Amino acid sequence: MTPVDLWKNANLQYLSSVRKALSEPMPDAEEALIGHIRNIEAHYARVGSLLAEANGLLDRGTYEFMSSEAAKKLGTVRERDIAAEGELSPVREIRDKIEALLRAIELRVHLSQSILRQQRGERKLS
Numbered sequence: 001m002t003p004v005d006l007w008k009n010a011n012l013q014y015l016s017s018v019r020k021a022l023s024e025p026m027p028d029a030e031e032a033l034i035g036h037i038r039n040i041e042a043h044y045a046r047v048g049s050l051l052a053e054a055n056g057l058l059d060r061g062t063y064e065f066m067s068s069e070a071a072k073k074l075g076t077v078r079e080r081d082i083a084a085e086g087e088l089s090p091v092r093e094i095r096d097k098i099e100a101l102l103r104a105i106e107l108r109v110h111l112s113q114s115i116l117r118q119q120r121g122e123r124k125l126s
Helices: 001-023 030-041 044-067 069-073 077-087 089-125
Strands: none
Touching: 001 030, 001 044, 001 089, 030 089, 044 069, 044 077, 044 089, 069 077, 077 089
16 A cells, blocks of 8 residues: 555545535524534644645655656656656545645634624624
């Protein structure tokens, strides 16, 4: 197994659980919404760390590929870049999915905060 496969196997279940949590609808009640925000926000740092690790895997993979004999046989820099992109597309796919999860967490937290502000404003008006 490659280091990427080992990393993916070690983190896939966690990332799937975060994706599942983000697919749940946000509750309407204020206390439940606050609890939901806390649960979602708790994943932010870990998903951010996993994104950094995925970026590191992509960088190391790029370096290893560009240093390989196969890459050295390619004529132009553009040919090497295209070959590296093809070789590392599975890592880039994982990285892009983690970035999307991180953005979804940020969006969910911001949306929840807006809903709470709106609810509190409506209560003041009542």
